[in-house]
Amino acid sequence: MSRIHQRAICVSSGLAVPLLTLLAPNWLSLSGIGPCWVVLWLLPCALEEGPLSGIFSGFCQGLILDGVTLGGPTHIPILILLGFWWGRLGRRGIPIDGSLNLGLLSWIGSVLVGLSLWIQTWILESESSAHSFQVWGLHTVLAQGIITGLMAPIACSWLLLRWRKRS
Template structure:
């Protein structure tokens, strides 16, 4: 687990996620569906702080989001899985902060969250409305993942930079980064 969780400001920034969900600015939406704020926050956190911290953050964030939503489906499994995956990914390749990479990861993450929620709704409401529910789930998933993927390069990059600044880079990691950059030039 990285040192981000020790910084109160970094932990408190997670509480902005439910606020942003509640505000849900209409100008930042596609077909009335806003971005998946949880993914936008969790992605840089897990990339920076590792898979254990990512999973824990995903779990708490999921609980927080479940508290402000109607219920019937939970965010927790998808966010925990994403926290684990992104945490592993961040450790393997330290230069993932490229805009395109972040956008792609956020897009996949939002789709995973959407698939998880949609599947839960479908299982719960299984019946004659299945066609309508599939249609609705697909549209929501598509809109949300597109918006999240478009917004991620800005928000996730900023958060990543901010947290990089808050956390001094260890010597070993620095040398690894330099080596990686040198190999890339070659």
């Protein structure tokens, strides 16, 4: 991990994630579901900084997001895993910066985050075996995955470009 002042863009853009999560712009949503902002930030961050920074960034974002949401299910484990996975991908072979690759990776990330929250809610809430809960969970996972995947080529490419220019 580098010195914190050398990663000012990374840290400051990371602080925008909870604010965007709270802002939840209505015009940027699919069927009422907004993008998974943390995935759009963590993907370029981990690809550029490597697995150790990816794990740390995932952990920090998980702490913040757990703080600004209702509680119960936690974001931390899945974000740590994604940070590690994307960090390793970034350290191997050809740099990942194609729109399709970024879109696909962020779609997978968003679906995994959604599945993690869905399963945790399922376990924690005894009443969540209702049919309507399963329909809502599937709808939320798919809608969030699609909108995140569509936004990734723009948001992730821009962040990657900024970080590569800086370094």
